[in-house]
Amino acid sequence: MLYIGIDLGTSACKLLLVDEQGRVCHTVTKEYPLSFPRPGWSEQNPEDWWKAVRTGVPELLEGFDPAQVAGIGAGGQMHGLVALDGEDNVLRPAILWNDGRTARQVDYLNETIGRGRLSQYTANIAFAGFTAPKLLWMRENEPDLFGKIAKIMLPKDYVNYCLTGIHCTDFSDASGMLLLDVEHKCWSRDMCEICGVRESQLPALFESWQVVGTLLPEAAKELGLPETVKVCAGAGDNAAAAVGTGAVGDGGCNISLGTSGTLFISSEKFGVDPHNALHAFAHADGGWHLMGCMLSAASCNKWWCEDVLSTTEYAAEQSSIDKSQLGNNTVYFLPYLMGERSPINDSSARGAFIGMDMAATRAAMTQAVLEGVAFAIRDSFEVAKALGLSIPQSTLCGGGSKSPLWREILANVLGIPLLLPQTEQGPGYGGAMLSMVACGEYATVADACKALVKIAGRVEPDAALAARYEERYQKFRQIYPTVKGLFPALQ
Structure with a gap:
């Protein structure tokens, strides 16, 4: 069988076609624009992400049998605020992870609400890139649009919605919103109240390898795939990359030198940095991780x-x-x-x-x-x-x-x-591995990592x-x- 991994990055979407042995059979990259409307601001049109996927997948499948594709999994840029109205139309350009407009809202959350309360509610404090401060900014600066929000989503989740029609997210990506009770893996009612949002406006929560749905008929037709293809929840880019490099379970560590840089340390037990210098997030393997x-x-x-x-x-x-x-x-x-x-x-x-x-x-x-x-x-x-x-x-x-x-x-x-790693394809490879677990190719994420992740070199x-x-x-x-x-x- 074949599996599609989606790496929804900041400047481009990279698509991977991977077989059950973990071999990358084909890759396609589709770039899209990034907008900086004001100094320190960073935005993107969510429609560009879906366009990259729906035009890239048919290219990815050239020379391959689409009927062999069993699953799709995505790893995506985290924290971006995607706001949809009651008819699932995008209300405004997505405010991205590297957007710095929310300094005042971050100060309000950390100083007025208090770091201790935030850490108690979500295991983290506020950072400018997180989603919750962006919601506060939107409520203060774009109240009319804020009032029209029916669903709050993250970038890769918007793509999954376009594929399946399901409003969903996974625990690893949701951890970076400052709206999730990370320890108990549920939405924080306290944070929803602070941000003026209802739990009904938030997507359904899944483990990264869980199936959220199959392809919508119109999506399957555009992509040239069977409607039976399963779409898993996927993961935030860093958690997906950690899966792709085998950093799972207790003590796994991965460093990413991408657009951003991360130090990712996995754990089977929940833990918080008492100084909140490192993020405490859920991991795509079902456990947790600390990340700088x-x-x-x-x-x-x-x-x-x-x-x-x-x-x-x-x-x-x-x-x-x-x-x-x-x-x-x-x-x-x-x-x-x-x-x-x-x-x-x-x-x-x-x-x-x-x-x-x-x-x-x-x-x-x-x-x-x-x-x-x-x-x-x-x-x-x-x-x-x-x-x-x-x-x-x-x-x-x-x-x-x-x-x-x-x-x-x-x-x-x-x-x-x-x-x-022998195969270094970042979040897209991890997304493909998660889809293999979703389709039953491997019983657990750890099993998939043990079978597929090989080390090709070592720098001492x-x-x-x-x-x-x-x-x-x-x-x-x-x-x-x-x-x-x-x-x-x-x-």
Whole structure:
């Protein structure tokens, strides 16, 4: 049988056709626009996501028998607010995960409602990217539209609705809304009351591998698939990527160097970071996870290369970096281009280069960008270690993981081995694996991971280089506390 995995990203939708042995038979990518209507705002038209799927799937199936497709599973960008009216029409462009307009609402939730109450209700505090602050913003700034909301959904759930006609979400994605009681896996009535929404406006909750429905006749016709194809609930992108790299059960760890960057630590037991620097979310395997999330990771390198240096030759740009300079760079980079989540929770933070002198080169600044992202991931790594968590190694995925230089930098900044999965297709591969469980190909998510996830490579830290990076990290961590008071004034 064949399975379709959907990776609903921020800039594109990547579709995967996977067989029951986990082989990726075909991939198709469909890009769509991203809108920044005001500084710090980030929006997208949900119709573009569905267009990408309905035009991409027929291309994906070229040369294959559609009757062999048994299931579809999606991993999608988290937190985005999709608001539908009573006839399921989209009310406004989706407000995305990297949108920073909700600083005032976040302050209200964290300071007036209180971090303690939020953590009690949802296991998390408010961050600018979460869905609940966006609802408060919409209630305050677009009251007419807010009053018309019949259903509140997340990005991949809108696609699942288009496929099945079912208003649904899964626990991992719902965890990032600040509306879910994560420990008990149910909607929080207290948070609904705070945000002025009714539970009836929220989608039905499922485990990630559970079947939410089969294809609508019109959707099946457009996609060229049988109506019997099962659609599972899917997962938030980071949980789906963790499944795709085998980071499930107790102690699994995955680091993603995608548009955003994450440190993902899975657990069979529910737990909360008492300082709320790490998110406490449900996992797609039925358990839970702690996650540190930085808003700009590989996107920092994309910005530096494409927008500043006017090149898309990433590898060529990194080839000019002298390996002897690793751990010896005098230039530092703060990677807060869109503000930052974990662990500083500061939507006003911005990117910065510091330490340049007349000897600073283009290569040194490129190296600083790669190192700055690695140092920011180390910040969340340190929080996890302070909680007593042991992280002896981690898998690595995301677009940035394709860079041998970046992998080497990250392994030595963290001081742990990084494992490279044989099939590195991110959330889409995890989505396909979840659909296999939904269709009975595997009994559990853990079984699917054991059978399908293979490690192709390993990056070991070098003791001498790790020591040099330790010294540099201790300097890096002093920069943000020193300059953070400037950011609000500069804006």
